[in-house]
Amino acid sequence: METLFDAAIIGGGPAGLNAALVLGRARKNVILIDEGLPRNRVTHESHGFLTRDGIKPDEFRRIAVEQIRAYPSVRFSADIAVDIAGADGDFKVSAKGGDIYRAKKLLLAVGKKDRLPEIEGLTDVYGKSAFVCPYCDGWELRDRRLAVIAKGERAFHFAKTILGWSERITLCTDGPDELTDAQREELRVRGIPLFDARIRRIVSEDGLVSKVELEEGAAVACTGIFFAPTLVPGSDLPRALGCELTPTGSIAATDVLGKSSVPGVFVAGDIATELNQLIQAAAMGAMAGAGINAELLAEAWEARGRAMRS
Structure with a gap:
């Protein structure tokens, strides 16, 4: 039977990774899709992240993935999400490699790219x-x-x-x-x-x-x-989904938990802010993970109530 994940996370930077950590600890089934080409790959060191100041970006990601793998409900896909169909409760994410992932909720952590x-x-x-x-x-x-x-x-x-x-x-x-x-x-x-x-x-x-x-x-x-580079969204998916965008091309979040204007779609990290800091992106990912979990728990609560009453 095809797996229906609780959440699909598109983007494996600090925002996507921290959301995966929060959701994994919340016992949610998660698929994280990322091609492995982060915006900061040209830099030798990352700074401003407490306990990780001066760390190499690839080492930061290696440690993060290693820690997340302790939670077996989180899976990783080294691929690129190219299309999204469906709606809240059953999104279908098509990857460049041909796989299709179904998920109840989406987190767009696609970041931005520097156009030099x-x-x-x-x-x-x-x-x-x-x-x-x-x-x-x-x-x-x-x-x-x-x-x-x-x-x-x-x-x-x-x-x-x-x-x-x-x-x-x-x-x-x-x-x-x-x-x-x-x-x-x-x-x-x-x-x-x-x-x-x-x-x-x-x-x-x-x-x-x-x-x-x-x-x-x-x-x-x-x-x-x-x-000063020109910043552009790391993916066209937010626009294709109909997410409300700011004049600078960021996805507009409707609350601190990262809800977008599209039901079931959450946002975190550089794509949702002008404050492009590693620690800021990670914090937003943690909040979005909590927001997704809260929405899933509320829906499960209501479903349980209906089942008990019938």
Whole structure:
């Protein structure tokens, strides 16, 4: 007989894994579907997660899976979910490899992907000396000469934030800066150089940046970069399911337990927040796991009551 899982979790990052842990401990039958290509695979270390600061991303996942396997009701599928049909109580998740998994509830923990600016040399330094999150990697670049690649409001926010780790920063907007006159003045007063010329290339050796060359001929010397990528959903499934999305492409949750606008569908992790932190994603996964379990228990309670009355 085909298994009807209590929950199907799509995505095996910290959000999906923590939800699987909570649901496994709650004795729920779970299938976790993940291709094994996390967003943070380019980074050497993960930070900000208590007891795991500095851990390698693949080691974090290895430990998590090892601990979850202690709960036999959780299964793993190294695959990609490509389609979802059905509705609350009986979803059908089709995987790229041909398997179909039925589940009463869904958790979308598909994360987001970084779409890098099209700048020559950026991929060579990404994850080595160029990063997107100062809370994750600012400590390692503290007091260095840094180039900040961003424009508009994100550039202004970046500049204000990164000053907490280094006062030697230069803002490169790779074209029109999209700043207001007031913001430009604030940067000038604080001695933060601003270049709005297009970037020709990033010069590096073995992934370590040495300068950002501009098309006008100038070069910004630096030993580290922070840049603002474009974030896109890690999967088209939320949109296909009809989940309500925010203007930034995140799935809108209706409560702290991760319920989406679609009955039976829960969300957790980067796909449901702009606060892209490892520990934040894990916490959201734990809450979503509890939310799914609570919904399943309530439905079982009602079913038991009807059976006893009949």
